[in-house]
Amino acid sequence: MNTLRQAVQEYLSLRRSLGFKLRDAGKLLLAFVMFMEQHRAFYITTKLALTWAQQPSNVQPAEWARRLSVVRTFARHRTATDPRTQIPPESLLPYRPKRARPYLYSAKEIRSLLRAALSLPANGELRPWTYHCLFGLLSVTGLRIGEARNLDLRDVDLRTGVLTIRNAKFGKSRLIPIHASTRCMLADYLARRNRRWAARPVSSYVFLSNWGNQLDGGEIHRTFYALSRQIGLRSPSDSHGPRIHDLRHRFAVMTLLRWYRSDEDVERKLPFLSAYLGHVHVSDTFWYLSAWPELMREAMVRLERCWERQS
Numbered sequence: 001m002n003t004l005r006q007a008v009q010e011y012l013s014l015r016r017s018l019g020f021k022l023r024d025a026g027k028l029l030l031a032f033v034m035f036m037e038q039h040r041a042f043y044i045t046t047k048l049a050l051t052w053a054q055q056p057s058n059v060q061p062a063e064w065a066r067r068l069s070v071v072r073t074f075a076r077h078r079t080a081t082d083p084r085t086q087i088p089p090e091s092l093l094p095y096r097p098k099r100a101r102p103y104l105y106s107a108k109e110i111r112s113l114l115r116a117a118l119s120l121p122a123n124g125e126l127r128p129w130t131y132h133c134l135f136g137l138l139s140v141t142g143l144r145i146g147e148a149r150n151l152d153l154r155d156v157d158l159r160t161g162v163l164t165i166r167n168a169k170f171g172k173s174r175l176i177p178i179h180a181s182t183r184c185m186l187a188d189y190l191a192r193r194n195r196r197w198a199a200r201p202v203s204s205y206v207f208l209s210n211w212g213n214q215l216d217g218g219e220i221h222r223t224f225y226a227l228s229r230q231i232g233l234r235s236p237s238d239s240h241g242p243r244i245h246d247l248r249h250r251f252a253v254m255t256l257l258r259w260y261r262s263d264e265d266v267e268r269k270l271p272f273l274s275a276y277l278g279h280v281h282v283s284d285t286f287w288y289l290s291a292w293p294e295l296m297r298e299a300m301v302r303l304e305r306c307w308e309r310q311s
Contacts, residue, residue, distance in 0.1 A: 002081070004042070005033045011077050019172065028070045043084040044075050050092060065095030102249035103242040110139050110247075112231040120223070125210045126196050131223055133189040134207050134215075138244065140182050142251030142277055145244050149215055151206040156190070158183050165278065174278055220244070252277060252285065 002010070008029045015022055035052045036044070053068035068088055075087045105113075117131040138148055147165050155164040161183050163176040178186075193208065202212030209215050224244050228234045234241035255273055259266045274285040 004036055004044075007078055007081065008033050008074065011074055025070045028067055029074055032071055043082050044071065044078060044086055046086045046088045046092070049075070049088045053093060061093065062095050065093040068093050103246040104253060105139075105242065105246060105250050109231070109233065113227055116227040116230050126192060126208070127210060129189055129192050130207055130215070133185055134220070135224070135247070136185055137182065138247040139251065141176055141178060142248045143176070144248060144278070145217070145220065147278070149207060149217060149220065153204050153206060156186060156206060158187050172278065174275065176276065248277070
């Protein structure tokens with residue numbers, strides 16, 4: 001029988017081959033294995049799993065639940081090769097996270113954000129234009145921040161106006177058509193990028209740091225928070241507020257609103273939006289209907305017209 005450490009490596013390899021990235025889960029499971037080895041435990045018990053999950057004393061209960069959930073999922077897999085394995089019951093550390101209430105940016109707020117990005121200190125670097133292009137692209141395409149951050153030069157076809165999103169969630173790739181104005185914005189940024197880095201080879205990522213490598217995810221968020229405070233979307237003391245990901249929500253909501261107001265068959269077209277956004281299930285896209293009162297009103301108006309025609 002293989003060891004827990006071997007079993008975790010095999011489990012992660014299997015899940016990743018199916019398209020799951022498991023970055024956080026992989027780190028947590030390796031930490032759990034170290035805990036088990038320190039306790040000289042050769043198989044998973046509910047008691048040990050619970051003890052490990054509750055180790056951090058300075059976190060919210062939701063984090064305990066997340067840690068235990070990672071072990072629980074692995075334990076289900078492990079029972080096939082080690083029947084001694086105990087699966088922690090679902091009733092232990094129950095937690096159901098609430099989906100964050102998205103913020104619907106106005107067109108004016110997005111324009112303010114992009115102007116603020118251009119006001120960032122340049123010091124001979126591309127930083128203002130990098131963030132102007134990045135945040136602008138997110139607002140008009142609905143890309144996830146990681147998808148935009150991972151864009152490679154080969155993924156941008158300005159001739160046809162198509163972006164290739166590679167290895168997104170669950171290892172899927174998709175094509176994203178972009179508007180002519182977006183092509184112009186990207187062309188301008190790429191021309192600046194090429195001039196800035198003409199003297200030496202740099203990373204092939206579209207969006208680069210001042211050092212010529214891929215933009216750091218944490219730095220992107222810190223820059224966004226600073227700009228948000230600058231334009232009044234957050235106060236200096238706010239720890240929560242509009243997020244980068246809400247640009248994606250806005251894109252989805254505005255697309256649905258346009259369809260409703262143009263009297264399109266939204267139910268028929270919803271799978272197209274779902275595929276465009278890279279959602280695994282159409283239900284993930286349908287969530288926007290219930291999340292936004294304005295969309296619900298449009299849906300109700302459509303339903304009332306349908307009833308009137310039938311009466």
